Amino acid sequence: MITEKIIKLENTWKVYQLGKVELIALKNVNLDVNPGDFVTIMGASGSGKSTLLNIIGCLDSPTKGKVFLKGKDISLLSEDELSQLRGKTIGFVFQEFNLLPNLDALENVMMPMIFQGTPVEQRKKRAHDLLVSVGLGERIYHQPAELSGGERQRIAIARAFANDPELVIADEPTGNLDSTTGKKIMEILTDFHKREGKTIIVVTHDPHIAEYSEKIVDIKDGEITIDHKQEEGILWSK
């Protein structure tokens, strides 16, 4: 059976021009993400993993090579079409949460749906349900500043799932959290993966986080070094 890849990177290069020096951030990367995958991208800082993530998330375009989002070559889309498609297909969870500080939890979760033009009633219900499912049912009218880091990240996760995207990308989602809270966050993400079959890509340099994953991609100096299904217990013991 041929399934359409959610994300496909084909001979992708990303080169930054820093004055006269060329900095190669990604070197001929090929990567497939299938629907329902739980992928971890690992690498030290400076390895190019953030660049890779930006390209997978269609936030940045490659210097060379092609990126396909649900079979569509993104270089052929206009900026607005890409925004719209990204908003519908991909959810983001950032290391710094990146919530809008002036809006309360409910409004933050509704934001992506506003940009998609979801009707207000549906939007409210969905946002409310999502906040309940991440355990923040009591805090829906709180502003981000009134909440702890873990709670903020849970709002961000609820927001990432707002438009029912096929893919959620989490960039160091636990990087700013203590290990207990981080664990909880990973459980919520895994839960969405198991329950709703969502495709999840997590970027991390923390091997413990990678334990949740089924597929690990190691990146070093802009090149993918390992891309394999994690055999239980082989890489890291649980």
Next chain:
Amino acid sequence: MEQINEYFKIALRNLRTRSLRSWLTILGIVIGIFLIISLLSLSQGVKEAINQQMEAMGGDMIMVMPGSEENIMGMMVGGEVLEKQDIAAVEKTKGVKDVLIMSYRGIVARYKEEAKMVFLTGLPWDESLELLERYQGWDLFDGEWPVSGKKEVAVGKQWAIDVFGTKVKVGQEITMKGRKFKIAGILNSLGNKSDDSNIYLDIGLYQDLTGEKKGSARVAMVMIEEGLTPDDVAEDIKKSLQKTRKRIAGENTTDFAVITSEKMIGVTNSILGIIQSAIVLFASIAILVGGIGITNTMFTSIRERTREIGTMKAIGAKNSAVLIIFLTEAGIIGLIGGAGGIILGIICAKIVELYTQSNPVFYFSISVSPSLVLFGLVFSVLTGCIAGFFPARKAARLKPVEALRRYE
């Protein structure tokens, strides 16, 4: 449409969280709009009051005054007078039906314990009363017409209302320059508050009191024969006046202002028009400065919120959504500034109005037309949007990845 409503709410929320800076920016617009509204409503009020007064004098009338036509203010308050022979020349001119002469000046009048600056008008009572009744609809509200030879005056209707703290009644006395005058009658309203707060007395008494030359007058109002064009008669009056002066005093170039009431309205309107244009020009500069303030605060805000913009774009905001949110913010700053300026402007104009009315030399009411208010609002919102356009476009064009990376 529903989305725009949401963007509006987000913009409002953003403004509220940076409230001090928002208020300071709003203040910039408030000052400009305040200037426009207060000064325009005042000048418009003055214009209407003058027009009203002109109309009260009757349609086809010619005013003859000494002095140059170019200098209308000098004409009205200047010291020159029409001499006896000038008045005679006017009366003899062809087409002139009736001539009503009068003199006027400001004077301090005392009533009981109070003293106020009022306008004193001297008229040849015996001859002009009939003309005034006929052409200008004068009649008595209370009391009798003053009798010439006696120290009696008539006062306008406003005296019975609020010129002084205590209402003035017929039979009581007022003091001017230490002399006492009996109030013989109170006139019915003449149609405008300025005329209604005057004191009217015989021109002989007026000249005794003020020391002005006997037989002279400040102004002559000419009623013309029916069927004649006011402009033609005005031309004839001017010629005969100049001839008279040349014969008597040997002067060659004597200035007389001979103005039809129509022209008078035109002249005052054009003067006030110039004043109003100047007001709009200067206030626009103030608003321009306010607009630059908006641009500045928007740029600052966009720098501070680069990450937020990046986040919004990452979660699916189109360029247009970001543009609308920031434009709306700038527009709201303009709108609130405009509304504040309008309210302050009206309050200020009202205070000036009340103040001048307490010294009833010249009565006028401020004129705040709906179109002026609308103009103020539209102008301020437009300023906000124009000032916010470049910052908003800059925000909209940010690349999500760069915006997210900023400040990391």
